[in-house]
Amino acid sequence: MFDRDVDYPTAVASYDDDGLDAAIEWCVQHMEDGDMLTVWTALKSNLGNCPKLERLVHRNSNVEHVTGRGGGYIRGKGPVLMAWADMDDIGKLMRFGGRATRALCVIPAYDEAVRPWVSAVRPQVLGDGSAWEGAVPELDPVVVEAMKGLTLTVNHNNTISAGYEKDMVVSALLALHDAGIEMDGAGMQGWALAHGWSGKNPERLAKYVDDINVGKRPRCRPVLREDYIGRLRSRAAGGE
Template identity: 75%
Template sequence: MFERDVDYPAAVSSYDDDGVTAAIDWCVQHMAEGDTLTVWTSQKSNLRNCAQLEQLVARNRDVEHVTGRGGAILRGTGPVLMAWAHMDDIGELVRSGGRRIRALCVITWSEEAIRPWVTAVRPTLLGDGSAWQDLTPDLDPVVVEALIGLTASINHNNTISAGYEKDMVVGALLALHDAGIPMDGAAMQGWALAHGWSGKNPERLAEYVRNINIGKRPRSRHVLRTDYVDRLRRRAADAS
């Protein structure tokens, strides 16, 4: 009912001259007539860290600079070039940009900060791709089936920090934990971003997992079927 798969192309580039040039070229290639290329940085002053991006914004009318601190409001449709973003930033961009995002390229600052996203999305590698030879381990197939079910059942316009959405998510995570299914919060956050979860929900999902893994039990009023995990195991077996 609430399928949210990301259907625009994605890329990740190294933070060097060749990588940044390739990232800009890739974004330009994904522009349609009338599009705006949006350059994202966390703060306005960050743009000065890269002369190529600063010149790109200053010299082109169809290029706009937005900041995460300013809410990253996209005023036009087109590709987005995120410079030095983390997974939390990607979630906020997807929330605010929605269908205006035609393509997304992320320039790397910290590989570990976005490795789970790269693992889940498998974006085009631009520049020096050696950092991505090792990706995060695959999620347990039972966890993937649980995430598929949650993606289809919760309303992604709502926060998973409260109400029905929290009950659904926490209930499922507790059931997985109690059944001994291993959960990796960062990898699950990357998966969620790759499948259209937005805003702070992917980040909150990872936080729930971390808390549950250390023994905390967030409250959930959702009562799952006693065979919930067994059903997930069967689906995972069928999918394999």
């Protein structure tokens, strides 16, 4: 068993002059000797849409541009500035560059694209923070306990689309649904990212939840004890 929580500093920045300036300064402040500042965009052409970031990359030898389309591999240890990202992008970064990431600042593609991640991680807010002032519904405590158990049980190097990992995840989600416990796919995806799930697994988790919420029942082999929901409820109530 091990702790998978994201343990490096995080920030979210608005896409305006103040937010961009603050994001760059924040990343620079988190650099150490020999570090590389990585600017991430989904496509290579995206960089040309922001002259300030383009100048940052082209004028500094210790700044590198990587793209999600190109794999998103982070080659040098240091802070990462993700521009116009969503939660699926963050999952890809954590899979291919998580160990090299010293700090992470995200400029969202749009506010709702990362709101569950912001709610779960509570990053430092840079620039205009008005988008994050509204209350965000919290996950049901029983769902949180289920997510904690899955985080410790599944092999995160494997996909949750097949094998034992799928059986565990889908069995748990179906049990929660059948017990009448409300599940929020996007919220659970944000929680998963905050607790070390990476690659496409957070995205696949949300898809399972959304499918189950509309009545679909993904196939799986039952692998849970009969008292699974009762034990989750006990933990949520502080009984274990």
